[in-house]
Structures are given as structure tokens and as C-alpha cells.
Amino acid sequence: MSSINVENVRKDYGGVKALHSVSLDIKDGEFVSLLGPSGCGKSTLLYCVAGLEEISGGRVLFNGNDVADRGARERNIALVFQDYALYPHMSVRENIAFPLRRQKLDSALVTKQVNWAAELLGLTGLLDRSPSDLSGGQRQRVAVGRAIVRNPAALLMDEPLSNLDAGLRVHMRTEIKRLARELGLTVLFVTHDQEEAMVMSDRIAVLSNGHLQQFDDPMTVYRNPINRFVAEFIGSPKMNILPAPNGNAKIIIGARPHDMNLVKDGKANTDDFAVTGTLAMVEPAGHVYFLDVEVGGTLVKATTADIGWSAGRR
Amino acid sequence: MALIDQHEATVLPPRRYRPRPPLFAYLASSPTLLMVVLVVGLPLVYSIWLVLHRANPITRKTTFAGLSNFRNIFKDPAFWEAFGRTLYFTGFALIGTTVIGMAIALVLNKAFFGRGFMRSVMLVPWAMAPVSVAVLWSFIYAGDVGTLNAALNDLGLGAWTQAWLGDGNRALNLVALTHVWNQAPLTALLLLAGLQSMPASLHKAAMLDGAGPVGRFFRITLPWLRPSLLFVCIIATINALMAFDIIWIMTRGGPGQATTVFAWLGYVYSFQFLRFGEGAAMLYVLTALSFACAIVFVLLLGPSRWRRRAQADTANAGAPNVAEAAVKARPVTLEPPKYKAPLLPRRARRLLAKALFRLAVLMIFLWSAVPVLMLLNMSLTPATDLIRTPASIIPSALTLDNFREVLFPDGGTTSTQSKRVPISLMNSFIVGTFTVLIAIALTPFAGYVFARWPRARSFQIGLWGILFTRMTPALTLVLPFFVIYRGLGIIDTRTGLVIAHLSILLPLIAWMMKSTFESVPQSLDRAAIVDGCSRFQMMIRVMIPVIRPGLVAAAIFGFLVSWNEFLFAMILTSTPDAQTIPVVLSGYLQQARFHEYGPMFAASVLSILPPVIIAFVFQRYLVQGALSGAVKG
Numbered sequence: 001m002s003s004i005n006v007e008n009v010r011k012d013y014g015g016v017k018a019l020h021s022v023s024l025d026i027k028d029g030e031f032v033s034l035l036g037p038s039g040c041g042k043s044t045l046l047y048c049v050a051g052l053e054e055i056s057g058g059r060v061l062f063n064g065n066d067v068a069d070r071g072a073r074e075r076n077i078a079l080v081f082q083d084y085a086l087y088p089h090m091s092v093r094e095n096i097a098f099p100l101r102r103q104k105l106d107s108a109l110v111t112k113q114v115n116w117a118a119e120l121l122g123l124t125g126l127l128d129r130s131p132s133d134l135s136g137g138q139r140q141r142v143a144v145g146r147a148i149v150r151n152p153a154a155l156l157m158d159e160p161l162s163n164l165d166a167g168l169r170v171h172m173r174t175e176i177k178r179l180a181r182e183l184g185l186t187v188l189f190v191t192h193d194q195e196e197a198m199v200m201s202d203r204i205a206v207l208s209n210g211h212l213q214q215f216d217d218p219m220t221v222y223r224n225p226i227n228r229f230v231a232e233f234i235g236s237p238k239m240n241i242l243p244a245p246n247g248n249a250k251i252i253i254g255a256r257p258h259d260m261n262l263v264k265d266g267k268a269n270t271d272d273f274a275v276t277g278t279l280a281m282v283e284p285a286g287h288v289y290f291l292d293v294e295v296g297g298t299l300v301k302a303t304t305a306d307i308g309w310s311a312g313r314r
Numbered sequence: 315m316a317l318i319d320q321h322e323a324t325v326l327p328p329r330r331y332r333p334r335p336p337l338f339a340y341l342a343s344s345p346t347l348l349m350v351v352l353v354v355g356l357p358l359v360y361s362i363w364l365v366l367h368r369a370n371p372i373t374r375k376t377t378f379a380g381l382s383n384f385r386n387i388f389k390d391p392a393f394w395e396a397f398g399r400t401l402y403f404t405g406f407a408l409i410g411t412t413v414i415g416m417a418i419a420l421v422l423n424k425a426f427f428g429r430g431f432m433r434s435v436m437l438v439p440w441a442m443a444p445v446s447v448a449v450l451w452s453f454i455y456a457g458d459v460g461t462l463n464a465a466l467n468d469l470g471l472g473a474w475t476q477a478w479l480g481d482g483n484r485a486l487n488l489v490a491l492t493h494v495w496n497q498a499p500l501t502a503l504l505l506l507a508g509l510q511s512m513p514a515s516l517h518k519a520a521m522l523d524g525a526g527p528v529g530r531f532f533r534i535t536l537p538w539l540r541p542s543l544l545f546v547c548i549i550a551t552i553n554a555l556m557a558f559d560i561i562w563i564m565t566r567g568g569p570g571q572a573t574t575v576f577a578w579l580g581y582v583y584s585f586q587f588l589r590f591g592e593g594a595a596m597l598y599v600l601t602a603l604s605f606a607c608a609i610v611f612v613l614l615l616g617p618s619r620w621r622r623r624a625q626a627d628t629a630n631a632g633a634p635n636v637a638e639a640a641v642k643a644r645p646v647t648l649e650p651p652k653y654k655a656p657l658l659p660r661r662a663r664r665l666l667a668k669a670l671f672r673l674a675v676l677m678i679f680l681w682s683a684v685p686v687l688m689l690l691n692m693s694l695t696p697a698t699d700l701i702r703t704p705a706s707i708i709p710s711a712l713t714l715d716n717f718r719e720v721l722f723p724d725g726g727t728t729s730t731q732s733k734r735v736p737i738s739l740m741n742s743f744i745v746g747t748f749t750v751l752i753a754i755a756l757t758p759f760a761g762y763v764f765a766r767w768p769r770a771r772s773f774q775i776g777l778w779g780i781l782f783t784r785m786t787p788a789l790t791l792v793l794p795f796f797v798i799y800r801g802l803g804i805i806d807t808r809t810g811l812v813i814a815h816l817s818i819l820l821p822l823i824a825w826m827m828k829s830t831f832e833s834v835p836q837s838l839d840r841a842a843i844v845d846g847c848s849r850f851q852m853m854i855r856v857m858i859p860v861i862r863p864g865l866v867a868a869a870i871f872g873f874l875v876s877w878n879e880f881l882f883a884m885i886l887t888s889t890p891d892a893q894t895i896p897v898v899l900s901g902y903l904q905q906a907r908f909h910e911y912g913p914m915f916a917a918s919v920l921s922i923l924p925p926v927i928i929a930f931v932f933q934r935y936l937v938q939g940a941l942s943g944a945v946k947g
Contacts, residue, residue: 052518069660072521076650079522085515089537102524103651116645146523151648183644 001186002063002153003028004049009058011044011210018044019210021058026154028063031180031187033197036207037233042190045207046156049188051075062153078147082159084139086131086146092118093127096145103150117145120179137168144176154186161196173200194234198222206230228254237290237301242275257290260302275300335767338849346760346824347776353817354783357794364793365594383595392571392579393596400555400575400603403490407554408547410494414681415501415546420535421674422502423509432675433937434930435682440499441925441936442686443878445896446918448563449903450689451492453911455479455564461688464705472704479565482572489564489573493557495685500553501546503937508542509535524651544615551607555600556787559880563900576600580789585885590793597790604785686922693717693919697912716916731902732913734890738898739920745808745894746876749815750869753823758858758865761827766836777828783821791817792885799886806888814882819872826871830864831857867935870928874936877924895921 004026011019019041026032034042047053049060051072060067067075078099086095096117100110118124121141131139140160147155157176161169177200180187191197197204198218206213206221206229214226225231231239231254240260244251277295284290291302368379387393422433439447454461457477466474479485516538520530536543558577561567567574567582574582576596584593656663688707692700693716695709720735760776767773795814796805804810838860842852858865880896887893893901899921902914928936 050518050522052521069655070653071660072518073524073526074653075522076653077522079519081515081519083513083515085513085519087516087520087534087537089540098520098525099523102529105648112645113648146519151644151650153650 001028001151001184003030004154004186004188005059005061005064006045006049007059007061009045009048009060010056011041011048011053012056017210019048022207022210022212023058024205024212024215026186026188029184029186031177031185031189031200031202033189033191033201033204034207035191035194035197035204035233036213038192040207041210042192042207043158044210046079046158046188046190049154050077050079050156052079076150076153078150078152078155080140080143080147080155080157080160082162084131084143084160084163086139086142088131091128091130092123092134092142095131095142096123096127096149099146099150113149117149120148121145136164137172140164140172144179148179148183148185152185154188155180157187157189159190159192161191162193169196176200195236198234206233208233225254228252240300240302242295242298242300257301258288258303260300262291262302262304335763335770335773336849339763339767339770339773342759342849342853343763343773343776346756346820349756349816350776350779350783350820350824353813353820354791355779357791357798357817358783358786360794360797361594361597361790364590365598366591368591369588379591383591384599387583387592387595387599392574395571396574396576396579399486399573400577400600403486403493403557403575404551404554404607406487406490407493407497407557408550410491411498411501411550412543412546414494414498416505417674418498418502418678419505419509420531421671421678423506424671426671426675428675430933432678434933435679436502437499437929437933437936438686438922438926439495439682440497440503441874441929442496442922443880443896443925444496444557444559445563445878445880445899446689446921447492447496448560449899449914449918450685451488451495452479452564452903453692453915454685454688455488458703459701459705461692461705461707464707467704468706468708480569482569485565485569486573489561492564493554493560495681496560497550497553499682501550504546504549505539505542507937508539512538540615544611547611547615548608551611552604552785555604555607556789558787558789559896562880563903576603577787577789580787584789584793594790594793597787600787601785601790608785686926689915689918689922692911693915695912695915697910700911700915716912717919719913720916720920729910729913731898731910732917734893734898734901735895735913735917735920737890738893738895741808741811741892742877742894742896745811745815746873748808748812749819749876750872752812752816753819753872754865754869757820757824757827757868758831758861759853760824762831762853762857764824764828765831765834766839783817788818788881792881795882796885805886806892808892810886811883811892811894814886815876815879818879818882819875822875823868823872826864826868827861830861830868834860863935870932870935874925874928 004024006022006024006026008021008023009019010017010021022041022045024032034045036042044053048055051067051070051074055068062075087098090098093114096114097110100113105113114127115124118127121144123138123141123145126134126138126142131142134142140163143160160176161172164172173196176187179185189197189200198221201218203215203217204221205215208229214221214230216224221230222234225234228241232241235256237257239254239256242253242255243249244253275293275295277293277300279291280294280299281292282289283292288303288305291304293300293302365383366379366381367376368383369376418436422429422436455478457463457480460478462478463475466472478488512535516534517530520534525533556577557575558581561573561575561578562581565573567578577600580593580596580600582593583589583596587593658666691707691709694712694714695716696711696713697716699706699709720732723733723736764773764777768777792814795810795817799805799810804813834857838856839852842856843849847855877894878896879894880900883894883897884900887897890898895917899914899917902910902917
């Protein structure tokens, strides 16, 4: 495993700037998520680290060594692709063994390693199957197996969970996090799902339009977002953005829905910030209700555990 | 009890469900099937009758001969010599088209500036009529004044000039090379389609797993292309076995017997010796050979049906259960692979790769375009320049005289052959248009039925029939056509030619329509019917508009096939009234060998004009047509 340092990396496609001077220092064994909306440059950054894309400026260092002169082949990087990229003509066993065979390792060692990875991921019974005979979750695990079977400098994952159904996704993210921690893997994990990033990562790098917005641990990003973009991107439902009560146009207030409490009869504590509006819609979500409250022409989201009102009341 | 039931269920798989098609399906497909029976089935039956009989050309008596026609040709040493040559020719063509086609496909699969243009350029040799191809190359290889010799003269290598087609072995190789030049683009096209369907992540994954460019080609690309390669091999083999036009123009089986392959020998038996039975027998050997080769390829490259599937352990198929067990440490901590500093820095390597790539693109351009540009050059060269000695490829002046001669013939100076060119161009256009219109009017309905009820037995038979006609040499059909037409009095008419071309185009376009409809989701049919359409209205209002691009592709492709067709046109026409442009082109070679090169090349350029325009302007449709039909000879 290695640490990865990204120093002022830029990437231009013709005239289009995909990355503007992004810097990250990822420690050995750290789990870092690259989070952002689609088109923000997170996959580009991942490919630049992997060596699949040439960088237009800056440096990428593994364990302090500049890897500019190494192609993707020579960086000893493992990447799990969104579509898994399993070799369709090879069995699961051959898929997992492929990177080891490229290193011309002794075949007994290859077998040993493949069996270890298969056992680790619960693939032992599937080793002779072809990828086309596997379910989505199984393919995903084969892709992970192929990535960790050797000793990669880092494990990169490009939205690996987005093709799984909701239940499996929640299960797999726990599993991947566990695997990463116990094997001490340095992981760079690309996702557009803020919840996924929050749950899995040691630190989250939020990107937007090729700019790094914030690089902090999940709770810092959540509680102290550095700007409005981060504040709105993290958290579900989205944060409410309200004008300041004193009429100062330079100040806006962000309030997360679950911090907005329902106060009956307009009797709020005087030191609290309060808004008054019409209840437009109620969305039951199991443990809470989401409330759409219309305040002066804009909709404000709020939550409540108990509701005695119906829509239309003030 | 339950156990036994389960056991039985695995031993006896349920019968394959064959849904009964509605009446509409029969009604919609019957016009096409009927036409196919008429224009393909009837001649085929007649040719089978021929093969079983012996006709005396003088007394015109026919006697039943059983299989003695086959016995006769098997006893003929010429047959076995032709057999060897056919195998050689086919092997040469197969390897040549596959290697060159693969190289072209690999290069044109990369993104680079001008790729669309290069793809069009690459297609031109294949879009041209084989007759035009052969006219061009036979002049390139010609002795004395040939282009190759002229070029050698110009380069000061006059000592190397020779009659290139004069030597037997060399002639066979050069004819096969010409065939490769003509056919490699088809292979490239099919492989290109296979390459483009390959997910980009596959190569990236292999790169990260440590595989180099060569390793990736053999371990990732080639296995991925396996189904395409199977198809390519079958098509290339059939096309090589049936190659006839090129030999007819370039060598006519000579010198001596050096280029007499089966197709040519069958032609000679049938139309020169008038031994129809034996000629037909020879051509059926060709059909058998096509089938045999197809089967060999399927066994070699096809999906391995007997691959042992690992026992399905359903316990593992459910929810993953890894989390329960503690993660075990690696049995061996692998050292990361040693990093060797490469000989050249990465920048230099990339520049070198770029330069090599540019070189490859240039090679493809030279291979595809230079012969065609030479043809254009020769058509603009004064006729006298073409026969001067010492030969030179540099014209003394550029002139449009050759074109004037074939386009606006005047009474006095124009030769009879050149006078035929304008009419023949029009004939080609009329025949192509009508053939395509009829095929396009009928086949979408049949194609729809074939796509939607592929399991229904009656349609399966129809499909196999259509496939079988692809493996039957056109030469087998042409003799029955000739005899039937003489009886009906439609020999030497455009109508007759339209019917004959339908025998090629109907199966082809029906097949293309089938593949087009297969890509239309069935929910669209259901939506149309739920919304109140009858089946017929659904076809007219929903289906046909939806597949319009496919229809245009089929029309363009079909027109090209008809425009380029030579054999039927040659045998079934005899006067300028119905002759098409390939026939008139070939006529130049028969009448005057020396004086008419100028007009001949002008006519050649005119004959390749529609194919070249299609390759450049309608490239997308041509490619789509080739991919869904993929079977032009």
C-alpha cells in the first residue's frame, strides 16, 4: 500500500478544463471518497491517478515518488469499474488470476492467492462459472476480488455500487469498508451518492466543475460545509437556504430540514430563528414526516416526528 | 414425491414453446416467400433437375443420368486441379482479408482527426463493382503499357517491367490479391463493428492488470471478436469460393489453366462446352464446399455448447454472506512487481507510437485510394498516352475527351462500345431502382414476421431457405434463368434483369429487415395495438416509420448490389437495350484490346461514381446495411 499525493493536478480536454489544480494528500491505508455531481471531474481525477489519462499539469506521487513516467500498466493500481469490466471469455477463476498471471507468478502461488480472494468474497463455489452466469452482486465481488488479489499500491473504485439494487448497495458498502480496513487498503472511491461517501470514508473530497471544494472528514463536511455548494450537496433532504431575517442581502442562512422544528401556535423561543408559513404538503417517510412549508413564495423543507395537522394549515 | 418430481424435471426439459403465429403473420410474409419461391426456388429446382440429367447439345435430347454427372467430373483431372487452386485461392483470400481487414479495423477504431473520411476511403474498393475492380487491376498488371510497368519506368526501374499476369503462379496470386483488395473492407467493417461494441473499460482493466498492447490484443480483443471472426470467416470463404467476375475480366482462367478455379470451370462447362449437367454438378460441389467450410468454422470458433457448466450452487447465488466470517489475512504478502525504467522516456514512447499510428493511417490510405486515383488519372489521360511506349503514368495533358466520348457519343468517331455507355448507365439505374422498390415494398412485412415469430416452424424453413440461397453460387441459378427466360421471351429485357436481381436482393433485404426489426422493442407493437391499430395499421403507421433508417440503408445497399451485378446481366442480356454498365465495361475488353483504353477508363469512373458517392455521403447507411445484411458477394 502507498500514500498518494495529488499536487496541483490539471486536466484539459482541448479547450475544456476538466480539473483545475486539484491537490489531495491521501495517507497510506486511508479511505477517501471523491464526491460530486456527474461531470464534476471525479472520474477524471481517478483516471489521472491510475495513469489512464495523461495529466496536463501538476504531479501525482505514490509514496513520495513521482509516477509521471509510468503508464497505467506500471503503477500497480487496481481499479474496480462501474460496469465491473470482467473479461467475458474467462471464468471467474481466470478473471481473478489475470493480474497475477501478468506478473508471471508461480502457478501454485496464483492458485493460493485466488482461493484466498475467492474465500474472502464468498466466491469459492462460483470459480468455474463464466461472468455471464453471475448476478450483479456476484460480478461486483469478482471485480473486487480481481482488484485485491495482488498487492496493489491503491484500490481505486469508480462508482462500483451504482449498478446494484438498493438493498445490496447498502450491504456491499459495509463489506467494502470492512475489507479495506482489515486489509489496510488505500482506497480512492468515486461516488455521486453523498450518503455512500459519508458512511464509507475516512475523508471526503467534494468536487464541483473541476474544482476541489472541501477535503475533510465526513462529519466536518456535514456540519461545517465550506460553501453553499457543499452545504446543499451534502444531506438529504437538501438544506434550506433562507434570507437573513435582518434583511442583509449578503447573508443567507442554511438550515437542515431536521433542524427545523414544528412549533404550534407560533410560540417560538425568542433566541431561535423562526419562520412562519403555510403547510403545503406532508410526506410520510416512516420514522419522520417531511413537511413542505410555503414561506413567502419559497418552499421550506422541515421534518417532524409527530403531526397533528393536515396540509393547508398555517 | 417432491424429490422425484424435481428429478424428472431436470431429466426431461420442457418442450420448447412454439407460439402459433396469427393469420396476419402468414399473410404478411407470404408475398415475399412466394416471390422467393418463384425467383429462387424454381430456378434451383430446375438446376437440380439439370444435375440429374444429361443433355446432348446437338440432338437436344435429355436422358436421366442419376449421379453420373458427379462421377464424370470426379474422374476429370481438370476438376481436381481446379479443386486445388480453389483451395489455394480461398486460403489466400481468407488469410489476406482477415489480416488486412483486422489491421484496418484496429487502426480505424482509434479516434483521430479525419477518421470518418478514412472510413469512407477504406470502403471504396469494396463498394466498387468487382468488374470495375478487375478492369482497373488488369490494366495495372498489364504487360508493356500497364500502370505498374509505367510506374517502374518512371522510377527508372525499367528492368523490372514484365507481363505480370503472364506467369501462371503469379497470375493466381495477383488475382487472389485483387480479390483481397476488393473484399478486405468488408472484413474490416464487420470487425470494426465488433470492436466498437467492446466496452472501453475492458482494455483499461487489462492495462491496470499489467497486460501490454500485444498481450491485450491476444487476450482481450481477439476473444472478444470471436463471434465476429466466425461470421467474417464464413462470409470471406463463401465470397472467395464464388469469386467469378474478377477472374472473368482479369485472366479468364488463364494463362493456361493457372487461374481456373471451380466457379470458372463450372462456367466453362456450362456455357462454353454446353455440358449443363456437369457444369451444374461442379457448382453444387461449390455449394457443398461452402457448407463444409461454414461447419468447420462453427466448430473452430463457434460458442462451445458442450462447455461444462459448473454445478449451480444456489446457496451462493443469494445474499452475500461474507460479512459473517472474519477477514483472513493474505496467505502470502505479494511484493509489488519490480518497476523497470523503460528504455525510452514516456514522452518519447508516446511520440513514437503516434508516428507509427500516422504511418498506419497513411498505409491504409495508399492501399485503398491510390489504385482508384490511378483510375481517375487514366480516365483523364489522352487515349494515346495510355498505349505509348515506353509507358509512363504521367499524362502529357489532362483531358475530358474520354468522358465526352462515352457521355455524348456522336455518329462518326465514337466506337460502338462507347455509344453503349450512356444507355447502359441508364439501364443500370432503372434496373437497380425497380429491383430495390419491389424488394422494399415486400420485405419489411416478411422481415417483421421473421423477427417476431422466429420459432414458428414454417418461418424457420423460410429463413433457412433464404440462408441456403446465400450459399448457392449465382452461376447455379443463371442457367435456369436463361432457359426459362428464353421460353417466356423476356431474355434481353430490363424486366428480366429486375426479376433476376430480385433473386439476389429479396433474400438479402428480407434478412436485413429481420435484423432491423429485432432491434425494435416489442413493447412498441403492443402499444400500437393497445392504442387501437390493426396489425396492418401498426405496420404502416408505427413500424415502418420507426425502421426508416434501416429501410434507407437496405435500399442504398440493395441498389449498390444491383448496380454492381455482372453475371446475370452478362448472360441474360445480349443487346444494348438491356445491358448494364458492368457488361458494357467487360465488352471493351472483348472487342478492342488496344485502342479504347481511354473511353474504357472513363466508363469505369462513371461506373464507380455511385458507389463512391454512397461511400462518402451515405457512409452511415452503407455501414448499417452491411452490418445488418453483411452478405454482399
